[in-house]
Amino acid sequence: MLKPLFTKEEIDKTVRGLASSIEKDYDDEEILFVCILKGSFMFMSDLIRCIKNPSKIDFMRVSSYGNAMQSKGEITITKDLEEDINGKNVMIVEDIIDSGLTLKSIKEILLERNPKSLKICALLDKRSRREVEIEGDYVGLTIEDGFVVGYGIDYAEQYRGLPEICVVEKSVRDKK
Numbered sequence: 001m002l003k004p005l006f007t008k009e010e011i012d013k014t015v016r017g018l019a020s021s022i023e024k025d026y027d028d029e030e031i032l033f034v035c036i037l038k039g040s041f042m043f044m045s046d047l048i049r050c051i052k053n054p055s056k057i058d059f060m061r062v063s064s065y066g067n068a069m070q071s072k073g074e075i076t077i078t079k080d081l082e083e084d085i086n087g088k089n090v091m092i093v094e095d096i097i098d099s100g101l102t103l104k105s106i107k108e109i110l111l112e113r114n115p116k117s118l119k120i121c122a123l124l125d126k127r128s129r130r131e132v133e134i135e136g137d138y139v140g141l142t143i144e145d146g147f148v149v150g151y152g153i154d155y156a157e158q159y160r161g162l163p164e165i166c167v168v169e170k171s172v173r174d175k176k
């Protein structure tokens with residue numbers, strides 16, 4: 001069963017708030033938004049429509065479990081950026097910060113490419129689940145532990161098209 005958590009209106013308001021904070025901080029500078037696929041595609045498309053700065057977009061996809069030999073926390077890039085980020089203002093756009101392991105690794109990889117600045121914008125933050133020290137620079141909504149879907153976010157590739165964000169009740173997950 002899906003239990004509604006955030007309505008479409010609450011998400012819209014949150015995205016507009018994040019966009020206005022980003023606009024304030026960057027004046028008229030160009031920003032390269034890096035969407036972490038797949039979960040962040042809807043969030044990023046709404047976010048950039050609210051930001052007036054000149055902007056570019058790019059996409060990156062990583063897998064946390066490249067193969068059985070890799071320990072948790074090591075990521076494999078399965079789709080890399082096409083843009084050279086050297087000297088650019090880069091904004092990583094992520095759907096959810098959970099343990100923080102994914103973003104910590106992505107941040108390390110991108111910092112080696114010498115961006116002018118590198119910030120994180122996350123729609124949702126499960127702060128209590130953090131395993132490594134990492135913070136979003138622009139964070140929308142803090143949530144408790146629990147598995148959420150909708151607004152681009154999936155459970156086994158399902159539910160990405162829901163306009164609102166819901167919690168997946170444990171009984172649904174157990175049936176899989």
Ligand code: IMP
Pocket residue numbers: 039094095096097098099100101102103146147148149153154155
């Ligand atoms: P982390 O490396 O543990 O921070 O994991 C972050 C990633 O796990 C997010 O980008 C999501 O793709 C995924 N994730 C974490 N929590 C959820 C959830 O509740 N629903 C769907 N995906 C999630």
Ligand code: MG
Pocket residue numbers: 036037038039040095096
């Ligand atoms: Mg993700």
